[in-house]
Amino acid sequence: MQTLIDLAGARVFAIPADDGLGETRAREGMLIEGPQGWGEFSPADSADPAELARWLTAATEPGTVGWPDAVRGRVPVAVTVPAVPAEQARRLAAGSGCRTADVLVGPGDAADIARVEAVRDALGPAGRVRCRAGAPWAVDTAAAVIAELARAAGELEFVTQPCASLAETAALRRAVDVPIGVEASRHQVGGRPDPALAQAADVVVLDCGPLGGVRRALRVGEMAGLPSAVTSTAVSTVGLAAAVALAAALPDSGYACGTGERALLAGDLVSESRSLTPTDGFLPVAPMPPGPRADLLERFAVTDPRRIARWRHRLEIARSAG
Template sequence: MVVQTLIDFERAPVFAIPTIDPVGGLTVREGMLIEGPQGWGEFSPLPHDGAPARWLTAAIEPGTVGWPDPVRGRVPIAVTVPAVDAARAHRIATDSTCRTAAVEVGAGPLAADIERVQAVRDALGPDGILRCDAKGRWDADSAVAAIVALDRAAGGLEFVAQPCPTLDELAQVRRRVEVPIAAAESIRDAADPMNVRLGDAADFCVLASGPLGGARRALRVAEACGLPCAVASTLETTIGLASGLALAGALPQLPFACELGTRGLLAGDVVADSRSLVVAGGYLPVAPMPPAPQRELLERYAVTEPARLAAWRARLQAAISTS
């Protein structure tokens, strides 16, 4: 790997930042920051992600080859509403300044999902746009019943992302509901995202920069899938979110608000407050490179437990060896 001569992987800091609410089952977001010759990137594969080498490619991209040229200077943002109670969901949506919301569903009883969606609709008003993200938690029959109920509760859904784990199930659901279906994990978790054949399984795609290997590679995935795309966060710090914004900024067409406003779901950040990617007026800016971390924040959120440090060093080495 040529970049080993340019990057000191041994000194990459390891961070752990608590979430304010559990998000997709996560209560702490951990990762490493990688400094390249031109800047910083984030290596933060999720706990059960089987392709850490792609995350490493994304992490070294901004500090080496850089991101693709943007075609827009800012990106519309959809607020991410985790699987929280209805009152908390209402507050998150109200405080977000966004006109689109992506509501997590499928983690508990359908009745709780319906209450959460209704609360977000109330917060956004009748002109707001709602979508749901089930993270592959339903079987086909359960998905159909839930989507019909959630669509009614929302007064109309923009789409539902990944209602089931497999493409065959997505296709079954898509044939049986009127709400559009988006593929997300089916693409980002695939052995070769470039060669995923969606067939009649999805109307749209939701891409994420980290698990797809960075903005440049994710752009090629978007072209290969041939469907309209949104971009989503994997709960990164500002340094990682900047990569998602680079992807959203470079997509030739961006018909959807992007789920990149997740900085507010973390209890802290690794960059200065003035550089932290906090949504304002429903948008976030596209930057040419991510900001650098602040030393005092790296110290505040540093992982110091030897076993956890060793696990992250091992995961990084595994990614390097397979790159």
């Protein structure tokens, strides 16, 4: 057990992911060990120094101050359905065991509509379907696309991040009947939710990494004053466990927790019995993330000196900006 946060010994990893279209890429990040356990640092390439600092706070939270107490012992999970052909989307949704699907859509073309229809068919009329825009739409385009997606789904739980700005999103919200979700991490002012969020969203979407951990994400949700849904852009079970902890700590959330691309990855850093794989659409809540297995850390270790140096540089930026 470490007595201090071991930034110098942080391990860089890469886990292959299949996007469902025959293309294999790697999801990368770092594991950081603290006095009480491990955390994951895996910000997006586009993260600025402030966001890198928040990711570092999130990565060190479970190994230091820990997570807030849970109010439920398990949480429902939403399966992520990427931009794949309809039949593959159907198989992903049907095979997940989940009752909710988070479907990625692009321009709102025929392929998007067919994907949503296939997911609805797989989940049945009692299942919940939500959509996530792969890129922002103009207000008029968004209104037209959402109407078609809602028709294909029968009913949409909500649509996440349909427009670029809160002003556009607010205008869209007034024009459609489908609830709108907005990612809190994209719209903050001084570490607090943008006041305009209340007029633009029906649901605030919380992601522990870019918000600075479970405790900070919980506070952001409270300050937003809107129903909260949880998602995650972490990679391994070590990082995704934070999303489950956040969903379990929310006082009242009727929304399934989105665990990102976990099901699309070719491996994990923890033992199979500890990996976050839903059972009957639910995940159990743990007081802290499981630790990595040494052989899996070696298996998925990044060995390219340039990539290792890049991640260590990002970690140093995060430490300096914090």
